[in-house]
Amino acid sequence: MILDSSDQVTNFAADMVCEVINTRTQSSTPAVLGLATGGTPLGLYRELIRRCTRGDVSFQNVETFNLDEYVGVEPSSPQSYRYYMLENLFSHVDIDLARTHVPVTWNVDLEQSAVHFERKIEQAGGIELQILGIGSDAHIGFNEIGSSLGSRTRVKTLTQRTRDDNARYFDRADQVPRTALTMGIQTILESQSILLLATGEGKSRAIRNTIEGPITASVPASVLQLHPNVTLVIDQPASVELANRDYYLESERNRTGFSRSS
Numbered sequence: 001m002i003l004d005s006s007d008q009v010t011n012f013a014a015d016m017v018c019e020v021i022n023t024r025t026q027s028s029t030p031a032v033l034g035l036a037t038g039g040t041p042l043g044l045y046r047e048l049i050r051r052c053t054r055g056d057v058s059f060q061n062v063e064t065f066n067l068d069e070y071v072g073v074e075p076s077s078p079q080s081y082r083y084y085m086l087e088n089l090f091s092h093v094d095i096d097l098a099r100t101h102v103p104v105t106w107n108v109d110l111e112q113s114a115v116h117f118e119r120k121i122e123q124a125g126g127i128e129l130q131i132l133g134i135g136s137d138a139h140i141g142f143n144e145i146g147s148s149l150g151s152r153t154r155v156k157t158l159t160q161r162t163r164d165d166n167a168r169y170f171d172r173a174d175q176v177p178r179t180a181l182t183m184g185i186q187t188i189l190e191s192q193s194i195l196l197l198a199t200g201e202g203k204s205r206a207i208r209n210t211i212e213g214p215i216t217a218s219v220p221a222s223v224l225q226l227h228p229n230v231t232l233v234i235d236q237p238a239s240v241e242l243a244n245r246d247y248y249l250e251s252e253r254n255r256t257g258f259s260r261s262s
């Protein structure tokens with residue numbers, strides 16, 4: 001789905017997330033969401049907070065699993081993904097914090113922590129909707145280029161490109177951690193449905209390689225071509241490198257009956 005603006009991407013994503021949550025409100029089992037951090041989902045989280053404050057959605061029956069966490073960063077540090085989630089979503093909605101799972105990397109055996117995280121996902125009945133951003137090198141979670149397409153939660157070394165991209169969140173570039181604990185590609189593929197969001201021209205090459213190139217470990221997100229239920233939602237700038245962009249726009253018009261001026 002190619003939308004005109006990042007605001008439209010945000011609203012589309014918020015509608016999808018709320019639908020998953022609202023169909024489970026009366027259920028005895030929670031809606032299980034997979035969450036991403038980074039710049040891309042910030043608008044989505046703001047919108048979810050807005051809708052929760054308005055009473056349109058409640059997180060009381062929601063369980064969450066985050067894709068990844070840095071190694072070597074304390075959970076209380078503003079650079080940790082646990083902190084990011086508290087700041088940008090969890091502290092502002094009616095979620096039970098005990099049901100929010102971010103990989104634990106501080107003062108633990110990382111291998112055991114990875115196994116424990118996978119077990120928690122299994123105990124929750126699997127992830128119903130996984131939200132993904134995408135790295136400029138097409139990583140998903142922190143599954144960097146060369147990641148095994150059958151991988152499960154484990155420690156990965158970040159590429160220099162990813163460290164450079166994420167340096168904006170740290171005081172100095174050399175403070176960006178070198179490793180992270182991340183859900184594996186196979187873990188992600190086991191989600192019932194996946195919502196991949198991308199905005200901005202900086203993502204357009206990664207998006208092209210993801211959907212128009214071959215499935216290869218050199219483009220980790222390309223494995224999503226194998227998943228039966230992926231929704232890709234991008235804005236115009238993120239679509240500029242797509243070779244078949246006009247065709248996608250036309251098929252969207254035919255499917256939705258929606259006529260777009262651009």
Ligand code: F6R
Pocket residue numbers: 035036037038039040041067068132133134135136139140141142
């Ligand atoms: C974050 C994550 C990463 C980001 C990706 C894009 O939890 O798993 O894969 O989604 O690095 O980051 P932004 O959105 O900052 O461009």
